[in-house]
Amino acid sequence: MSEQKFAPNFEEYLICPYDSVHRIMPIRLTYHLTRCAKNFPAAKMVRCPFNSTHLHSVANMQKHVIECPDRSSMERYKLPDMLPPAEPRPVGLVVETTEDWDAEPPAPTYNPKSYCDKEFVIRNPQGAPPAARRQFRENERRRFRENNQF
Known part of the structure; x- marks a missing residue:
């Protein structure tokens, strides 16, 4: 070194x-x-x-x-008015707009559980006992087969 x-x-x-x-x-x-x-x-x-x-x-x-x-x-x-400014002063530019960023958008709330139930998303149950996980996987396989996803 x-x-x-x-x-x-x-x-x-x-x-x-x-x-x-x-x-x-x-x-x-x-x-x-x-x-x-x-x-x-x-x-x-x-x-x-x-x-x-x-x-x-x-x-x-x-x-x-x-x-x-x-x-x-x-x-x-x-004497700020007697001498020229050290940097040019910014021009006061005001832009008029009709947008209101504080207004809530016209969209429904998002529920991830209902979305996953409708769409074909692979899910993994967390915190359930082994028998409940086995039953959940079987239900998911059946749901995918009925809709010809696999």
């Missing part, structure tokens, strides 16, 4: 803004940032108003706020 070793895909990892040696999976970034901030209390990092995982120095924050990729989603939330 050969062992497969899976190397981590470092392209999917993010770099910690506090320590560039730290590589973090995107799903664990928020948890890591809260823990790592305790280890670097002297670092003056400011959180982005659009995404709390974006941390930058005070000097770089103004530039980041202008270029932040999450800014457009916030602006769409605040």
